[in-house]
Amino acid sequence: MIQPIETTEAKPKGLKIGNIQLDVPFIQAALSGYSDRAMRQLAREFGCPLTLPGVMLDTTTVNPTVIRKGINAIGDDEHPIGGQIMGSTADVMAEAAKVIESLGYDFVDLNFACPVPKVLRRCRGGHLMSHPDELIEIFQRVRDAVKCPVAMKLRAGFDRNDEDMEHFWKICEMAADRGVDMLAVHGRTVIQRYKSFPDWSILAELKQRLPNTTIIGSGNLFSSKVIAQKLKQTGVDGALIARGAIGNPWIFPETKALMNDEPAPTPPTVEEQGDVILRHFNMMAEDYYGGKAIGMFRKFSVRYCRRHPEKNKVQVDLMAAESADELRAAIKKWYGVG
Ligand SMILES: Cc1cc2nc3c(=O)[nH]c(=O)nc-3n(C[C@H](O)[C@H](O)[C@H](O)COP(=O)(O)O)c2cc1C
Numbered sequence: 001m002i003q004p005i006e007t008t009e010a011k012p013k014g015l016k017i018g019n020i021q022l023d024v025p026f027i028q029a030a031l032s033g034y035s036d037r038a039m040r041q042l043a044r045e046f047g048c049p050l051t052l053p054g055v056m057l058d059t060t061t062v063n064p065t066v067i068r069k070g071i072n073a074i075g076d077d078e079h080p081i082g083g084q085i086m087g088s089t090a091d092v093m094a095e096a097a098k099v100i101e102s103l104g105y106d107f108v109d110l111n112f113a114c115p116v117p118k119v120l121r122r123c124r125g126g127h128l129m130s131h132p133d134e135l136i137e138i139f140q141r142v143r144d145a146v147k148c149p150v151a152m153k154l155r156a157g158f159d160r161n162d163e164d165m166e167h168f169w170k171i172c173e174m175a176a177d178r179g180v181d182m183l184a185v186h187g188r189t190v191i192q193r194y195k196s197f198p199d200w201s202i203l204a205e206l207k208q209r210l211p212n213t214t215i216i217g218s219g220n221l222f223s224s225k226v227i228a229q230k231l232k233q234t235g236v237d238g239a240l241i242a243r244g245a246i247g248n249p250w251i252f253p254e255t256k257a258l259m260n261d262e263p264a265p266t267p268p269t270v271e272e273q274g275d276v277i278l279r280h281f282n283m284m285a286e287d288y289y290g291g292k293a294i295g296m297f298r299k300f301s302v303r304y305c306r307r308h309p310e311k312n313k314v315q316v317d318l319m320a321a322e323s324a325d326e327l328r329a330a331i332k333k334w335y336g337v338g
Pocket residue numbers: 029030031032033034053054055084111113153186218219220221222240241242243244
């Protein structure tokens with residue numbers, strides 16, 4: 001097992017993805033079912049310099065009806081933003097990347113990390129971690145098809161065995177040789193999905209092997225303290241904040257302050273929490289019709305109420321709401337806003 005390194009070198013505070021320069025070394029991860037406009041907007045307001053919507057299928061992305069309907073459209077105030085695509089053939093992925101670029105996304109991110117069985121069966125996402133030549137062919141075709149930066153999201157191997165680890169290193173080294181603009185690595189294997197602890201020592205070794213490539217790490221980054229600690233221990237360039245940001249946009253200013261050696265921001269009051277919850281829900285209600293926002297917002301409510309002193313009772317009320325009015329009434333009751 002490779003031991004993580006404790007770096008002593010002072011690193012620049014920001015993060016570089018090709019021609020995109022960020023002032024802090026973290027971004028909000030692509031989170032299917034979560035990182036829609038509302039979550040992205042809050043993240044940005046709270047100081048996260050770059051966000052990603054959930055992954056888009058290459059075949060859907062190139063579909064003219066989808067393009068016409070503007071399903072993958074982004075707001076003018078959302079830059080810089082990455083567009084993540086997933087697929088199994090280089091031709092369609094290259095076409096999809098062109099669409100993403102033409103829609104105004106600032107970089108293309110290739111998903112070779114998704115562990116969902118249906119995705120693997122269709123030879124997409126994490127499946128390609130055990131097919132390095134096909135993966136690199138996709139990367140190269142995309143690289144040649146667009147002018148914007150191209151990044152990749154990887155897992156730390158398909159499975160934890162010698163052959164899969166060889167594939168992992170081959171993928172990373174070939175991508176770096178061919179000018180990948182960022183490698184984002186989730187420190188679990190595809191087989192591990194979200195179980196067991198992510199192996200951050202692989203991230204440390206990756207940064208040592210590829211010092212000139214932007215490397216960002218992902219896996220169990222649930223607090224600013226852990227994020228700062230992982231970056232320091234491994235020497236990677238940045239962090240991908242994923243589940244840690246669900247119902248918790250305060251993680252961004254907390255992390256920024258810690259990394260800049262500034263005092264921690266004052267924790268949000270109950271009323272300030274309520275303002276954010278209400279605004280988040282109102283944005284979702286604008287974007288999703290017919291009560292869909294209520295169901296979708298429950299996943300956020302569960303996380304938001306963790307900061308409330310009476311979280312169990314708040315959770316019961318927020319989860320029980322069946323209409324927008326009921327939810328707003330519950331927010332008013334517990335947070336005093338609305
Ligand atoms: C509900 C959910 C949806 C996700 N969707 C995506 C996605 O669309 N694209 C992607 O690259 N990763 C996706 N991920 C993986 C995360 O970006 C991240 O790498 C992973 O959750 C590990 O980080 P964490 O343990 O800090 O959450 C998703 C994870 C979750 C839990």
